[in-house]
Amino acid sequence: MATNSDSNVNKAVNVSELIAKNKKKKSINNYMEKLVPTILFLLASITVLTTIGILYTLISEAVHFFMEVPILDFFTGTELKPLSQNPEFGILPLLNGTIISSLIAILVAGPIGLMSAIFLSEYASDKVRRIIKPLLEILAGIPTIVYGFFAFTFVTPLIRTFWPQLEATNILSPGLVMGIMIIPMIASLSEDAMTSVPNGIREGSLAMGTTKLETTVKVVIPAAFSGIIASFVLAISRAIGETMIVTIASGSSKNFSFDITESMQTMTAFIVEVSGGEAPAGSTLHYSLYAVALTLFVFTMIMNLLAKYVSRKFREEY
Amino acid sequence: MEKLEALHQNNKMNARLRKNSIWKSIFFLSTLFGLVVLAILIIRVLIQGLEWIDLEFITSRLSTQADKAGIMGAILGTLWVMVVVIPVTLIIGVGSAIYLELYSKKGKIQSFIETNIANLAGVPSIVYGLLGLTAFVRLMDLGNVVLAGGLTLALLVLPILIVSAQEALRAVPGHLSEASYGMGATKWQTIRKIILPAALPSILTGSILALSRAIGETAPLTVLGIPALLIPFPQGLLDTFTALPMQIYYWTLDSSLVAEYANLAAATIVILLLILFILNSIAIIIRNKYHQRN
Amino acid sequence: MSITTQKKVQIDVKNNDTTTESKTEQPRVVYDTKDLNLWYSETHALKDINLEVTENEVTAIIGPSGCGKSTYIKTLNRMVELVPGVGTTGTIAYKGKNILDNSMKVEDLRTQVGMVFQKPNPFPKSIYENVTYGPKIHGIKKKSLLDEIVENSLRGAAIWDEVKDRLNQNAYGLSGGQQQRVCIARCLAIEPDVILMDEPTSALDPISTLKVEELIKELKKKYTIIIVTHNMQQAARISDKTVFMLNGEVVEFSETDQLFSNPKDKRTEDYITGRFG
Structure with missing residues (x-):
């Protein structure tokens, strides 16, 4: 030890003085530090x-549209005929298509996603979970374009083999496939909500001789309820904004109907159709694009804020 | 003892346990459902597309004749888009994350920017297409070229990258930066030499995931008016282009006219999924290497 | 013999007989703390601290956990500010200059005052890069000079012989005790005047602890050392003066021998005899 420190004195330069000198000329560094x-x-x-x-984009262009088409007509009109002699711009057919496809999606993804979450959070062993989660x-x-291809070339023909009334383009099949697409979202967000339920609560229930199922249904799910709801809301928002699946598999009929075997158009698919076509700049049709997009934007924004509000309430519980 | 047995009869424990195990199977089958569909999807695409994939398909130009058509142009277009997306998202994304995690004071500005990023992540991708159409294609007068498409997709995936880079920076142990500050290092020196290198593997993983999202995106490109015509191969940022997802889109739409187009679409999907698979494998390798070291 | 001739040129800064003009007026008191109060948001963590730390001595700070000893030592190089919401009143004069003053550049202060942390915290880089980190950020780039600094610092931290053949290996591959000595070497590399040690052995095994303690006794010849420890025996073994803190206040401050053999305050006596804490 002593020899070590003796040799420490053996140095050719004085580092601390050198550093002090360097400090004076480090003005570039000081400049960077502020910049x-x-x-x-x-x-x-x-x-x-x-x-x-x-x-800015959405509002400034939508304003032009609403100068030509009254807001009330837009939101209550059941006819969307942009290219006819007497064009009509009612958004209800698009809202209808959007809501129906999202509803189908959540009817598929909600139960399956939630049950997957229950399995992963409450029943699966660590090992199983580590295999299944990456797969999901x-x-x-x-x-999404791949899902669109799948819906159009596989799911629709498959359903048509036992349900011939289904049209080649219809709202049912993209709805189902969108549901499959959002399963992982619901599963992983709901699982997060359920795993963050403190173990003590589970143990308290199990210690009274309840089965795992009873504990899950009566204790864990109620405790994680707002987190689960938030995951549903986010998934719906995702389905509303989804574009390619419905564009490909549901066609472009602007039907205002509730028959899921028919072709319908969603807001997103309308945007693709119009922007891909030759809507002359400055035409009402061109501006209608932005009015629909603004509606879509507001819709998804409300859903997202709702999800955040619900999950924040959830956080306060613990 | 008798009392316990009576209790056992009363609370119908056997029936309850049976119910539990039945439901357990239902939960498990539900979990499998998604995976089975995934398997069907992939197998179906492979069956339909694999036999169409050969060197000629990959290296040829587009053609209206199905058996002559190739996707070189779309592959090049996708690669060129990556050339724009990678640097733009990395610089803006990592810069924003450093600002939010390490410079901004906890307060109104920070929470405003973070809320804004969270909201942007929820905006449908097609809306970004309209933004790109207005801002890049028309306002900056770029036209529907690689740069416009790349910038649009970069903005779209930026929130993903920022959030993951923030997490990566947050995960750097505080005692490392403490040691650096303790030696008189300035903040920027500490960030550059200690924090960023330590966070780099996670940042790279996040940016690869954001990139895979960008190259699979179709909706914004349809709005930008990306063509699927017989255009020359793109050779720079200001050339018009098409991309793999766009090619899939057009071929799928036209498959009702020419049946073989469905197979071409499937073959292109195989190529696209292969690229995504490679990217994700790289991300996983980086992640594992990094975890081993710690 | 050659060593002694070199010595003259090589200026041992801490030695008053080989003087440079800047060092001659150096006060004997390195740190002079007056009426220091510190708050973490609402919590009053340090209360009216008055302390003088003398050059080339080991000053130990002891006390039960939560007494403010770590907070105090981190105030001495203003690392405490990394926690948001810290407020102070009073002054700490370092070589006559109030370091709590806004005009004080913390980077300059921390260049002169090194710190060794509770948990060994080498960077995930090679041993060589760990030691050269400080010199490099302060603008020393010459390879030959850096090599020299690395050897001197590692010798100074009594770990040169153990690592000289694997300077390019990652410092994480070393044992905890070795890591801590590399951290001390990293700190020595920029030749600070004072070394602050925040429970440097609390994460180490007994043998490593002993090695670090011997090192501290050695370092004291050249550096002023302030060490926080939860281990009273350690304070008694290595320090010249000892501070006993309780609930954010300095209860007693005196020569180590005296504090342990003849404490003036009842609370000090209770603590060192193990009646609480």
Whole structure:
């Protein structure tokens, strides 16, 4: 030990003095130190600019539309005939298509997703969970265009073999496939909600001789209820905004009907159709694009805020 | 003892336990359901598409004749889009994450920006298409070129990258930056030399996942008016282009006219899924390597 | 002999006989704390602290957990500010300059005052990169000079012989005790005047603890050391002066021998005889 420290004295330069000297000329560094936070702040504000850009785009163009078509007519009109001699711009057919397809999706994904969540959170062993969860993530990572292809070329023909009334393009099959697409979302968010229920609550119930099922249904699910609801709401919002599956598999009939074997158009599919077609800039049809998009934006935003509100309430419970 | 047995009879324990195990099977089957559909989807696409994939399919140009058509143009288009998306999202995404995690004071501005990012993540992708159409294609007058498509997709996946980069930065142990500050290092020095290198593997993983989301996206591109015509191969950021998902879209739509187009779409899906699979494998490898070291 | 001739040129900064002009006026008191109060938001963590820390001595701070000893040592290089919502009143003069003043650049302060932490915290880099981290960020880039600093610092931390053949290996591969000595070497590399040690042995096994303690006795010849410890025997073994803190106050401050053999305050006596804490 002593020899070590003796040799420590043996040095050719005085580091601390060198450092002190360097400090004096480090003005560039000092400059960076002040500049960097500003640059980073500007980068972070790009996301705010994006929001402003979206709102500005949608609102400024939708205003043109509402100058030609009264808001009330737009939201109560059951006819959407943009290309006819006397064009009509009622959004109800699109809302109808959007709501029906999302409803079908949640009817599929809700029960299956929730039951998967129960299995993963309450019944599955660690090992099983570690295998199944990544597989479900793959399901969530498949591009929607692939689901669209699947709905159009596989699910629809499959259903038509035993239900011939189903049209080649219909709202049922994309609804079902959208449901499959959002299963992982509900499963993983609901599972998160259920695993964050403290174990003590479970043990308290099991210690009284209840079965696992009873504990899950009577204790865990009620405790995780708002988290589960939030996952449903987010999944619906995702289905409302989903575009490619419905565009491909549901066609473009602007039907205002409740017959799920028929072709219907959603808000998103309408946007694809109109923007892909040759709507001349400045035409009512062109502006209608933005009016529909604004409606879609508001719809999903409300759902997202609702989900956040519900899950925040949930957090307060523990 | 008798009392216990009576209790056992009374509370119908056997029936309750039977119910429990029946439901357990139902829960398990539900979990399998999604996976079975996934398997059907993949097998179906492989059966339909694999025999159409050969070197010619990958390296040829588009053609209206199904047996001559190739997807080189779409592959190149997707690659060019990646060239835009990767640097743009990395710089803006990591920069924003550093600002939010390490510079901004906990307060109104920070929570405003974070709420805004959370909301952006929930905006339907097609709306980003309209933003790109207005801002990049028309306002900046780029036209429907690689740069416009790439920027649109970059904005779309930015929230994903920011949130994952924030998590990566947060996961760097505080004692490392403490050690650095303790030696008189400034904040930016500490971030650059200690925090960023430590967070890099997770940031890369997150950015690869964001990238895979971007290259599978179709809806915004349809709004930008990306064509599927017989256009020349894109050679730069300002060339018009088509991308793999767009090609799948058009071929699927037209499959009711020409039946073989469905097979071409399936073959293109196989290529797209293969690219996504490779990207995700890289992400998993990085993640595992990093976890082993710690 | 050659060593002694070199010595003259090489200026041992801490030694008053080989003086440089800046060091001659150096006060004997390195840290002078006056009426220091500190709050974490609402919590009053330090109350009216008055302390003088003398050059080239080991000052130990003892007390039960939560007494404010860690907070105090982290105030001495202003690391305490990494916790949001910290407020202070009073002054701490470091070599005559109030470090709590806004004009004080914390980076400059921390360059002169090194710190060793409770848990060994090497960077996930090679041993070499760990030691050169400080010199590099302070603008020293010459490879030959860095090599020299690495050897000197690792020798100074009494770990050179153990790691000299694997300087390019990751520091995480070392044992806890070795990691802590590499951290001390990292701290020595920028030649601080003072070394703050926040329970440096609490995460180490007894043998490593002993090694670090011997090292501290050695380092004291050149550096001023302030060490927080929960281990009273350790304080008694290595320190010249000892501070006993309780509930954010300094209860007693005196020569170590005296504090342990003849405590003036009843509370100190209770603590060192193990009646509480």
